[in-house]
Amino acid sequence: MVPLKPVKNSPEDLPHTFSTHNPADDMHPTSRLILHIKNNRAGEEAFRFTGERIAAALERHGDAADRIDIRVDWDLDNFEKSMRDADALVTWDLPTAGLGDRAPHLRWIHIIGAGVEHLQPLTWLPPRTILTNNRGVHAEKTAESAAMAVLMLHNRIPAYVSDQRASRWNPVYVPPIAGKTVAVIGVGEMGGAATRAFKALGLKVLGIRRGGAPHPSVDEMHGPDGLRTVLGAADFVHVTLPQTPETTGLIDRQAIRAMKQGAGLVNFGRAPVIDHEALVEALRDGHLGGALLDVHDPEPLPAGSPLWKVPNLILTPHVSSDDDRSYIPATLDLVFENCKRLLNGESLKNRVDPSLGY
Numbered sequence: 001m002v003p004l005k006p007v008k009n010s011p012e013d014l015p016h017t018f019s020t021h022n023p024a025d026d027m028h029p030t031s032r033l034i035l036h037i038k039n040n041r042a043g044e045e046a047f048r049f050t051g052e053r054i055a056a057a058l059e060r061h062g063d064a065a066d067r068i069d070i071r072v073d074w075d076l077d078n079f080e081k082s083m084r085d086a087d088a089l090v091t092w093d094l095p096t097a098g099l100g101d102r103a104p105h106l107r108w109i110h111i112i113g114a115g116v117e118h119l120q121p122l123t124w125l126p127p128r129t130i131l132t133n134n135r136g137v138h139a140e141k142t143a144e145s146a147a148m149a150v151l152m153l154h155n156r157i158p159a160y161v162s163d164q165r166a167s168r169w170n171p172v173y174v175p176p177i178a179g180k181t182v183a184v185i186g187v188g189e190m191g192g193a194a195t196r197a198f199k200a201l202g203l204k205v206l207g208i209r210r211g212g213a214p215h216p217s218v219d220e221m222h223g224p225d226g227l228r229t230v231l232g233a234a235d236f237v238h239v240t241l242p243q244t245p246e247t248t249g250l251i252d253r254q255a256i257r258a259m260k261q262g263a264g265l266v267n268f269g270r271a272p273v274i275d276h277e278a279l280v281e282a283l284r285d286g287h288l289g290g291a292l293l294d295v296h297d298p299e300p301l302p303a304g305s306p307l308w309k310v311p312n313l314i315l316t317p318h319v320s321s322d323d324d325r326s327y328i329p330a331t332l333d334l335v336f337e338n339c340k341r342l343l344n345g346e347s348l349k350n351r352v353d354p355s356l357g358y
């Protein structure tokens with residue numbers, strides 16, 4: 001979720017308070033939670049916390065609703081004031097300097113995306129404050145998009161798009177995809193959802209994840225040192241890595257050259273994980289059969305980027321894992337579930353490990 005495209009503002013749609021506070025509850029101040037939700041004016045409507053979406057989520061979480069005071073604002077409007085007594089913050093971004101002093105009661109920050117690279121290094125996080133992210137919210141959409149991506153690569157759609165631009169008739173007949181091999185680099189929530197979709201297509205699934213723990217939809221799981229092995233064995237490589245110092249540049253020239261001749265590459269994670277110059281070279285000289293990139297650096301990808309015109313490469317504008325119907329409702333379900341946990345003194349779901357950066 002990267003809310004970058006400018007959208008029409010609709011401030012009238014934003015409730016500034018959603019308090020169901022009953023003054024009688026003042027007897028038990030620790031049993032209440034003040035939650036500040038920060039919307040981005042420049043963000044897309046799909047990622048906006050509207051009054052309607054919040055009200056619907058409160059209905060679904062009625063048991064917690066009367067213990068949470070919700071304040072919704074645009075960007076930094078009322079931010080400093082609100083941080084003085086807020087217990088929890090839901091946002092995509094925030095000014096981090098001196099947060100511990102500016103937000104003395106803040107116990108929890110929820111980031112409404114899976115990636116938190118824009119906030120790294122996480123050294124600004126006050127020791128008493130827990131950071132959580134949106135991993136898992138994308139599962140259904142990302143699984144569908146992952147299936148689409150490998151089917152497109154298998155059926156030579158990137159090459160046919162290039163042929164179409166050149167008015168070229170070049171039929172190539174391929175068998176059904178079952179039996180091919182896909183390597184998922186980064187089997188977390190998003191990668192895990194992709195592996196389920198790949199299994200359903202009849203693919204052999206190889207996986208890479210820290211620690212190499214098995215996954216029910218992965219036939220062969222490896223730790224990070226198995227990267228070259230899986231790259232060399234796969235017909236399709238599906239990248240779902242977060243951006244951290246360890247993953248930046250991981251799919252470099254050597255890694256790309258280690259892929260099978262004619263293989264396809266997909267990136268649904270973060271752009272800096274891949275060496276794009278090496279990718280372009282491999283697409284132009286035919287080492288790779290095609291690629292689909294959904295994530296870019298920067299976003300929006302500038303009109304002058306050479307990537308737009310590379311043959312056998314399909315670009316999508318960071319849409320593979322987010323949908324405009326359920327993203328914010330599912331985010332609110334996660335937020336309210338964690339509110340209940342915080343109120344009950346239980347550990348929160350989706351904690352980000354500041355030392356790993358995801």
Ligand code: OXD
Nearest residue numbers: 001002113114115321
């Ligand atoms: C996210 C994403 O970080 O969609 O949530 O990329």
